[in-house]
Amino acid sequence: MSETEYTGWGRALRAKGILTRPDTPSALKADAPATGNRRSYGDAPLNSGGTAMDMTRLDRIIAFDRETGVLTVEAGITLGELARLLAPQGWLPAVMPGTGFATVGGAIAMDVHGKNHHIAGSFCRHVTAITLIQDKPRKITPKSGALWKATCGGLGQTGIIAQATLQLTRARGDMMLVSERRATDWDHHIALLDASDAPYTVGWIDATATGDALGRGIVEEGETCRGLRPSARGTKKIPMDAPHWALSGPIVKAFNAAYYRRVPKSGRTVVRTIQDFFFPLDKIHDWNRLYGKRGFHQFQCVVPLDQSGALRDMMKMIARSGLASPLAVLKRMGEGREGYMSFPMEGYTLAVDFPNRPQARRLIAKLEAATVAAGGRLYLAKDALSSGDAIKAMYPDTPKWARTVAKADPDGHLQTDMTRRLDLRTI
């Protein structure tokens, strides 16, 4: 097998190594870390100099009970595929992140969250069983104690996540009824998020707006509804790496202003497909190439509820820097999390993309420091730049996780570039 160069979604960190892609479950061995569609931004799905197992060929539905919504799948199936197949039958994955290309295995390993986190909690709250391949296959459930908690959000370090059983949630149909309202500034934005009792709520934030407009954006609230099944529409592709000025300050500022004004002052209600609502960017394949060959970083933190002021100060730093891209999201999170290393905490989460440039890396370092000061934490699915000490301070259960992982993978076969960079597995 020859070595290939591959990356996570951010393309800023690269790995050279062997990628295997097993076709049958019997080929699975816990001798190399598993990856899904590598939609984590940083180095969580990378194993430089070693082997990584691409799980996307193991993507079958093993059992589905239409009455109870209990679904067992192979871990390589994507959440977008599940939504496409199941919504017309009245069911949806209970939690869906911002891309439908995320696999079930990846969603477990990162304990991902979605626009309904304030109500539904994280992805693993709805997982009832996982088949882990260690030296032999082993089925674990929420009653499995430390091993369960180290697997949910555990970066795939306890074994190869081969299968999972999910409790789906009822969907009224395969369309979404979406209300969109302008949030005129930071305080208004936070107030709208606080007051929302919709099943799905998210704020798009104009990360270039300064002064009185700081923190302005659009708050989207959605619920599933019945509608005509839309005909399949083609996707677009980014055919090549964009030049570095494609997402430069003035262009982003102009785009954001137009995007903000797209929603009338009085707000509006629209009907969208499930795909458009949950996975708006998936229509443009390989959109990460817009950032050029140097790639990009996404900064995502969460801070406790009483620290929204600190988050506002971070937003101010971002807006003043003029480095942000149009992709910026503000959301109120609930408490729901399942594992030792799960990201969510009750509070506000902010996610902003930056092109991979020295100024942006310096800004991200400042934002990290502010996150620590606010008692918040960074999302490992996004991180590419932090240090082990900072992460361990944000995740106080790291030692418990590391002890469980040491037992589950004693020879360290499942280590990744991320676990090495952050020195997470040292006890």
Added chain:
Amino acid sequence: MNDTWIILGASSTIAKAFTRSVAETGAHVILAGRRMDDLDATAADASARGAAGATPVMFDARDPATFQQIVDTAVATGGTVSCAVFVGSMPAQDAIDADPSLIDGTITDSLTGPARFLQMLAPLMEAQGDGAIVGVGSVAGDRGRVGNYVYGAAKAGFATYLSGLRNALGRHGVHVLTVKPGPVDTAMTAGLGKQPFMTTADAVVADIHKALAKKRNVLYTKLIWWPVMTIIKLIPEPIFKKMSI
């Protein structure tokens, strides 16, 4: 009338993609292959995607005793029977050089096994006067190349067999489609590194459905292989024998 698809070699990557595509149209799928636990999982997947039924059944190209049960299972569904053949094996040419007895198995897997099965199925399809046969060969069958000419010979034989079967069944309303893929990103090609004009299983399946709808006889996928192989076939033997392509 419901469709029933017999899928020979149902554990292959292209077969899995094809199974999904017909399952989502509500067809009944008969999944024939050797790895029964893997077929069970594929059957569950097909059912969840909307197949009217999904039945795993043992098929070994080297054991004709397994054939009749597949035909019987398909007939029992009561639907219009069609068959897609995805079997074949490709040992490395140097392995064959070291052990010429591997030729027997290669020819059986890619030619005589599936041909014998289709020959058993032919009277039934002729009687129903409907349905389709999709036979997956390879561009490797178009000319014997130094790198894999035993595999190529088996696929060439299969293509010629399908041509004759088309001639025999076409007049009875049964359509026979010969598919000649170039390199496809599957387990078979996983260790070979980057290949020219590589395509994916899903793209091959989309091409197969387009070709079936238009009643094409021979499908090259990707399409670029049609002009490429046309030129390669035209190279005179005295020149070709000195080339290694």
